Amino acid sequence: MKILFVYPESYLNIGIPGGIAVMSALLKQRNHEVDLFDTCFLKTEEYQKTVDVHGGVGLSDKGGVSVFKKTEYSIEDLVAKDPVVNVAEEFQKKIDSFSPDIIALSCMTSTFDFTCDLVRSVKHKAIVIVGGVHATIAYQDCLDQECIDYAFVGEADRGMLDFVEALEKNEDPNKVPGLAYKKNNGEYVNNRVGPRVCLDDLPCPDWGLFDERHLFRPFEGKIYKGSFYSQSRGCPMQCKYCVDPTESKITGGPAGYFRVQKPEITIAHLTELKEKYGATWYKFSDDTFLLPKIDHLKELAVGFKKLGIQFGCSVMINTITEEKVAMAKEMGCVSMSIGIEAGNPKIRESLNRRYSDEKLEKGIGWMHKYGIKVASFNIIGCPGETRENVFETIELNRKLKVKSCNVYIMFPYPGTPIQIESKLPIRDKNGRLFKVSEAKNLGLSKISPDELEGLEKTFNIYLNLPKKLWPIIELAEKRENWADILINLKDFSIEHISNEIDEVKVDDKENIFNFNKIIKKLYEIYQKANKKNKPIIIKSINNFLIENYSLNPNFKKSSPEINNDLSLISK
Numbered sequence: 001m002k003i004l005f006v007y008p009e010s011y012l013n014i015g016i017p018g019g020i021a022v023m024s025a026l027l028k029q030r031n032h033e034v035d036l037f038d039t040c041f042l043k044t045e046e047y048q049k050t051v052d053v054h055g056g057v058g059l060s061d062k063g064g065v066s067v068f069k070k071t072e073y074s075i076e077d078l079v080a081k082d083p084v085v086n087v088a089e090e091f092q093k094k095i096d097s098f099s100p101d102i103i104a105l106s107c108m109t110s111t112f113d114f115t116c117d118l119v120r121s122v123k124h125k126a127i128v129i130v131g132g133v134h135a136t137i138a139y140q141d142c143l144d145q146e147c148i149d150y151a152f153v154g155e156a157d158r159g160m161l162d163f164v165e166a167l168e169k170n171e172d173p174n175k176v177p178g179l180a181y182k183k184n185n186g187e188y189v190n191n192r193v194g195p196r197v198c199l200d201d202l203p204c205p206d207w208g209l210f211d212e213r214h215l216f217r218p219f220e221g222k223i224y225k226g227s228f229y230s231q232s233r234g235c236p237m238q239c240k241y242c243v244d245p246t247e248s249k250i251t252g253g254p255a256g257y258f259r260v261q262k263p264e265i266t267i268a269h270l271t272e273l274k275e276k277y278g279a280t281w282y283k284f285s286d287d288t289f290l291l292p293k294i295d296h297l298k299e300l301a302v303g304f305k306k307l308g309i310q311f312g313c314s315v316m317i318n319t320i321t322e323e324k325v326a327m328a329k330e331m332g333c334v335s336m337s338i339g340i341e342a343g344n345p346k347i348r349e350s351l352n353r354r355y356s357d358e359k360l361e362k363g364i365g366w367m368h369k370y371g372i373k374v375a376s377f378n379i380i381g382c383p384g385e386t387r388e389n390v391f392e393t394i395e396l397n398r399k400l401k402v403k404s405c406n407v408y409i410m411f412p413y414p415g416t417p418i419q420i421e422s423k424l425p426i427r428d429k430n431g432r433l434f435k436v437s438e439a440k441n442l443g444l445s446k447i448s449p450d451e452l453e454g455l456e457k458t459f460n461i462y463l464n465l466p467k468k469l470w471p472i473i474e475l476a477e478k479r480e481n482w483a484d485i486l487i488n489l490k491d492f493s494i495e496h497i498s499n500e501i502d503e504v505k506v507d508d509k510e511n512i513f514n515f516n517k518i519i520k521k522l523y524e525i526y527q528k529a530n531k532k533n534k535p536i537i538i539k540s541i542n543n544f545l546i547e548n549y550s551l552n553p554n555f556k557k558s559s560p561e562i563n564n565d566l567s568l569i570s571k
Contacts (some may be wrong), residue, residue: 001168004100004126005209006091008107008115009040014214018285019132019156020106021205026161029203036209037094038087043082062570088121095124102164105130105148109414109426112142113433119147129163131156136250137243137415138426139180140188151180152252154193155233157202171216193251199233199261204269207277217281219334224281224310229273230394231266234258235287237316239339240352240417241379241410244287253458260292267303267479274307282311289313290324297327304331312336317355320363325370335373338364340400343392347382350419357396364400376402378459381410383418385445394462407459411439418444454478 005020024034076464095103103126107115112134119128131152135142142151150173152159159178166173174181177194207215207227213283215225234257235244248257273279290297290313302309312335313328340360342348348355367374376397380390397405411434412419414426424442434442440449440456445456454477459474 001102001164002035002098002100003027003102003104003164004094005034005036005104005106006096006115006118007036007038007040008105008111008118009038011043013040013215013301015283016033016205016207016210016214017106018228019204019229021207021209022157022202023104023160024206024209025203026157027164028206030161030165032164034206034209035094035098035100035296037091038211039087041213042087042090043084044087045084046506073227088118092120092122095122095126100124100126101167102126103128104160106132107134109134109138109433110436116145116147118316127167129160131160133243133247134414135180136247137413139190141414141426143180143182143188152178153180153190154178154247155197157197159194189315194261196251196256197233199231199259202264205229205271207273207279212277215277215279217283219281219310219312225277226273226274226279226281226285226309228285228493229233229266229270229282230285232258232260232286232289232292236291237288237318238352238417239422240350241412243413243415245417246415246420253478257289260296263296263299263303266300267307269307270303270307274309278306280309282309284313288316288319290315290321290328291426294321294327295325296329297324301327301331308332310334314338317359317363319399320366322366322369325363325366325372329370329372333372335375336367337375337377337406338367338398339377340393340402341377341379342382342385342389343394343396344385344389347389350383351379357399360396361400364402368401373404374400374402375404375406376400378405378406378407380455381439381445383410383422385410385447387451387455390447391462392461394459397463399405403464405463407456408436409439409456410442411436412442412444412446451477515568 005024007020009015024036027034078519103119103124105115105119105128107130115130127149128147129150129152130142130148134153136153139151139153142148150163152163156178159176162176163173163179166176173179174189175191177191180188180190182188217224217226217229234248235242236254236258238245244257248254251257270279270282290331310332313333314337317338338360339353341351341353343357345356364374378393380393382389408419412422412424414433419426422444425434428438440452445452457566458473458477461476464468465473
C-alpha cells in the first residue's frame with residue numbers, strides 16, 4: 001500500500017513530529033511505500049511579503065523566523081533558494097506523482113481546518129484518515145468534514161498498521177480498534193480504543209522521511225543537528241487547560257496512562273539517530289521528563305554521556321528533586337522548561353496546579369545552581385483573572401530570576417476541562433474552529449481583549465527591564481509600533497538606569513547597560529535613514545525588541561551584528 005502523510009505546519013516551523021516518524025518506520029518494516037507532504041518548507045506569498053517588510057531574517061532559538069539573530073549557519077542558507085509557491089498546487093503535484101492509496105493527516109486543532117481546506121483543494125482517489133489529539137478529542141467534528149473518511153481515537157501507531165493491512169487484504173477496516181467513522185445514515189461509529197502502546201515495542205523514528213533542514217537546531221548562537229524525541233507518553237497531572245485529563249479517560253483511565261521507555265531502548269534509538277543523521281542535540285517532548293525514578297535517569301546517563309549529546313526538556317515542579325536536577329545536568333541537559341502558569345496561588349489552584357511559590361523557588365533554584373537554563377511557561381487571561389494578577393505572575397518570574405518566558409493568553413482547547421466547564425463551543429458562527437489568536441476575545445478573564453493583547457506583547461519587557469521604565473512599557477502596550485519603546489528609552493542614560501536597579505545583580509546591570517547602548521545606536525540609525533527606509537527600520541526594531549530582548553537579554557555577543565545589519569538596511 002502507498003501511504004502519503006500530510007504534516008501541515010507554518011513555513012520554517014521546523015522539527016520532526018514523532019508520531020509520523022514512528023508510524024513511517026512501522027509501515028516501512030512491513031514493506032509499505034511511505035511518502036510525506038510537508039508544508040514547513042513551502043514558502044508562501046504571504047510569508048515573502050513579511051520578509052520584504054522586515055528587510056531580512058535570521059534563525060531563532062524557537063525554530064521560527066526572527067530579525068538580526070546571527071548564527072554560524074544563516075537561515076538564508078536554508079531558504080534562500082526556496083521559491084514562492086502555491087501550497088495547494090504543490091500538494092496536487094505530490095498526489096499526482098505518488099498516487100497514494102491512503103492520505104494520512106496528522107494535525108492538531110490549530111491546523112485542522114487548514115488541513116481540510118488543503119485536502120478539499122485537490123483531486124484524488126485515496127482514503128483520507130486523520131489522527132492526533134483533535135481526532136481523539138473531537139472525532140465527530142473530524143467526521144463532519146466531508147473530506148474525511150476515518151478518524152483514529154487514541155494512539156494510532158499500531159492501529160494505523162492494522163488499518164493499512166486490512167485494506168491491503170480486502171478485509172473490513174471498520175473493525176480496527178480505535179477507528180471512528182460515519183455511516184451513510186449519519187450515525188457515528190467509534191470502535192473501542194485498543195490497548196495503549198508499549199513504547200519498548202516501537203522502532204526508531206524514521207527521520208529520513210523528512211527534509212534534512214528539520215534537523216538544524218539553533219542554540220546559544222550555534223547550530224546543532226537533532227530534533228524531538230519522546231521517551232515517555234502521558235501525564236498523570238490533571239491540569240484544567242490541558243487535554244491529558246480527557247485523553248486519559250478516553251483511552252482507558254489514568255492508571256497506566258503514563259508510560260516510560262526502557263533506558264536501553266532509548267539509548268539504542270539515540271545511537272541510531274546519531275549514526276544515521278549526526279544528531280547530538282535533542283528536545284525531549286515528554287510532558288514531564290523528570291517523573292521517572294532516579295535509577296531510570298542514572299541508566300540513561302550512562303548512555304547519554306557515551307553519546308556526548310545535549311538536550312532540553314520540560315519538567316513539572318512536583319517531580320523535581322535536587323538529585324534529579326543534578327543527574328539531568330550530568331546527562332547533558334542544558335535547558336529546562338517549567339510551567340509557572342500564574343503568580344497568584346488561587347488562580348494556580350483553579351487550574352489544578354497546586355504548588356507553592358516556595359516550591360517553585362526551590363526547584364528553579366536547583367536549575368540555576370547546576371547551570372541549567374530555565375524557561376518558564378505562563379498563562380494570562382485565566383478565568384476571573386485581573387491585570388493585577390498578571391503582574392503577580394511577572395513579579396514571581398522576576399523573583400525566580402527567570403529570564404526567558406513563554407506567555408500565552410488562555411485558550412480553551414477542545415476537550416480540556418476549561419472548555420468543557422465553560423461550555424464554550426469549539427467552532428465559531430462561520431463553522432471554523434476557534435483560533436488561538438482569538439483567545440483574547442473569549443471573555444474568560446476580567447481583562448479587556450486589547451489589554452490582554454498588550455500584556456502578552458510586553459510581558460517579557462516588564463520582566464527584564466527595571467520598574468522605573470514600566471510606565472513607558474505601559475504606553476507601549478497600547479501602541480501598534482514597539483519602536484515607541486525605543487523613542488522613549490533613548491533619553492535614559494546608563495547611569496540613570498543604574499540608579500534604579502539596585503535589586504538586580506551586577507551581571508544583570510551589565511546586560512541592561514548593553515541594551516541601552518544598542519537602543520541608542522538603533523535610534524541613531526533610524527534618525528539618519530531616509531523617509532523610504534524608515535518604515536522598514538521601524539519593523540526591524542519592533543521585531544528586535546520582541547524576539548531578541550524577550551528571549552535573550554544578554555546582547556554582548558550579538559550587538560555588533562545587529563548594528564551592522566541595521567546599517568546595511570539604512571543605506
